Amino acid sequence: MVHSSGPSMAALGSELDRLAPALMADWKVPGAALAVVQDGQVVLTRAYGQRDLESGLPVTAATRFLICSITKSFTATALALLHHEGRLDWTRPVRDYLPEFRLHDPVATERVTVRDLLTHHSGLPAHDWMYLPGDRSPARMMADMRHLEPNLDIRTAHQYSNLGYNVLGLLIERVGDTTYEAFIRARLGDRLGMTLGFTLDELEASPEPARPYMVREDVQRPAPRLPFRPVAAGGISTSVAELARWMRLHLGRGEIDGERLLPAALVDLLHAPHVHCPNSAGGEFGEAHYGFGFRCHSYRGDRLVFHGGGLPGWGALMTLVPDAGIGIAVLTNRSPNEGVARPLTWHVIDRLRGREPIDWRDRGRVQREQSRAWMQAHQAEQARTRHPGTRPAHALEAYAGHYLHPAYGLMTIEARDETLHWSWRGLSAALRHRHHETFELPAALHPLLPDGLPLSFLTDRDANVVSLCVPFEPLVKDIVFVRTEHA
Template sequence: MASEPVAGSQSVAAFIPEFEHLVVEVMKEWKVPGLAVAIVQDLEVAFIGTYGLRDIEAGLKVTTDTQFQSMSVSKSFAATGLALLVDERRMDWKKPVREYIPEFRLYDAVASDRVTVRDLLCHHSGLPRHDWIWLPGDLSPAQMLAALRYLEPSADIRSAFQYSNLGYLIASMVAERVSGRTWAEFTRSLTDKLDMKVTFTVEELAAATDAAVPYGMMGDTCQRTKLWPISVPAAGGMSTSITSFANWLRFHLGQGAFEGQRLLSSGLIQELQKPRVHVGATGFAEYSDVHYGFGFRSHWYRGERVVWHGGGFTGTNALMMMLPDRGVGVAVLVNNGMTPILAPHILANYVFDRVCGKEPVPCFGRFREQRRKFVTQYEAWLQAGKAAPTPATEPHRALADYAGNYKHPGYGRMTITHAEGKLHWAFRGMSEPLAHRDSDTFELPEAPESPSGLLPSRLSLSFSTGEDGNIASVAVPLDPLVKDIAFTRVAAEHF
């Protein structure tokens, strides 16, 4: 049964003009091309608004049907789907993953046996992000599953919160094994009941007649970016419209019921939202520390319980936030990535303040100053880099000596070639020239200047010699929480 509204809640309709003014100011300050927002109150859609352009170059406006990438808000769908299987007694998320995926293996044998589905959902497996396993978008789920056993953990199982997109990939594979359907088919069986139009791949999104074009930020400049493939759809690959997202809010605020139909028990909705693992402090007096549940984060804001998840990538941001005890939810979708991530929070917090009858916290001014300070520092850093003379250092050996094929059992193959007096790096579909840094270390260029659209910015490659004095390996810091990933040099026939 849906939670009763808390006495004293204010109607959303009473402050929409002021809210829309704030939307315009936020979009102007954060250089947001297009934005869509939905507000749900008492299980009804109280407001839907669309602003700006989904495609700047074509002059196409955002509509209520414009498909935006949901990114990590997809995790709420993955966890909710598993809750459906629990509700049907087809799965127990307290059981080890290997009961559902026998070939599941982690770097640590004990963790392999003990990690449960719950551990995956609340990022408690001991694995750090290791995002460059999935980011190039070239590996299949089966290949990424096989790679897990070669990825070093950075904590013991259940000892620390460590966000892991790969954990949600495995969770979605559990859903597939139990349901007998692909994760997209399984998830669509729920979203169809909620009258939601969703896509699960960037190919589907690109083919949609009303899709938002992604735009990224380089300092204070908004620029069109590539629609990069997301090979872990349950962790961040879904796309949907603001109209559909309003129904996702209604379903969760309705404690698992939608338009009179019970789809999931209220007890399991509460299990999804329950704070389980401490994430960290926010640094603002109005907020409590943040905790993670199953596909949802939670904290307290000015005495109100907030359940939410956000997501962002190179050209998009998404946010869903709910006050479950007041029956209020907000969804914000924008086609501008990474640096404007605070913009949706400003809008959601304003709604929450007004609904609760409180004077709004000056989030806009606070975060505007943070943004402007960041832009100033970024521009100064860029100028300093351009003005700084190139260090007059030389590699320890001839450039041709570094050329070769290098391999890691989890991360795959890396090739270094030498031509016209320069080294060139190639790795799983990405390629860039290398610049010498010092000694036997080279580095990739700054990511925004990469024509590939995705690149580990300023990534260093440190070469090491073997007993015979020849280059034998290259160490690359692909995850900051573990030691550098060592790629071993191999002969061409073993590559």
């Protein structure tokens, strides 16, 4: 390992004690917890703000947060264990282990390997609205993937997919002959002395649970309580103090406290850059890649292995500098949290590497203003395309009914009080007319609701309303829901 002289931990802690609250105020983040690992030891922990605003409860290093997509590093490490033990070969097709696995393309169904899912290389775009309502089991989500349209051939480009990691969780269950949760606990969490949760119930029953928050129109409010069903993609909860043990394991290349859990070469393979990713991080960062459950790039010349994540009300970032033995984890109870987690992480790296830190807070202010300007322009463009003078071609009752897509499920439209009302998988809202046969959901009515989502009704040659289409996944054609008589 290559080390540079930096400040004392006391001096670094004092700097963070000034920087963190300022960043949190900028981005309206209620609470944050941070841990720093160096040379195999936890050298610094910090906790700021409140884990529960309504109760006035403070964050501590033991406060439990959802770690979101950092979970993928646990899933990938579990697969590495099974691969090392000869119980699976991750170069083999997924269907060798899960014969029921199907994709829309029958050739891709047979060819997609475990490695392809680990690196988000299946040809399938995100299709996030498949799982966001939180009402489907992992097995049901995998079964529904056969009805989802890809936009690329397999191994064409990296396309982030929580649905792919959901399949990997089911694969661990099949090969490991136990539940995903039991395997992760027994083979990783318990051996590391980590207490891991896999459901919101477990998180909320813990001694120090954080409560999630979101910000809409600069107003801070509790986030919706939505279970994250593709658990293997982002459902683990833990504290920053315990996540430090996970960083120590990976910085130790599979060894912690004298005990080896994984061969060093296998950890190196998890951290290696396997698939190129688009990179818009800026001039201080090198080319971005995805490994197995980890992202890879460089920062001011230092190789980074990291993963972040966000879900409604939660934000997390874990960053390793393997060649310097440094690890930083930042957990927050607000989404998105990049304006806090990233500047804190990069400040710590700069200080521990003996460099003058960049003023990331100031850059963040500029980015925030640019984002607001873009949002205002976007809203203006939406208003311009509304065409308020047009009228629907049919009476509102003609649109009312049930509409079905084999993967996205049942959508119901009702006509009452001279307005169309939309409901779908636990979400509901009144629609407003946009133009002609297109209606749209309102903006920011619900923290999860897709803002301004347009729904266009389609007719047959006899002018009967027979379907509606919705742009749930922007990288493929609109998702078409066909009218059905059955709810």
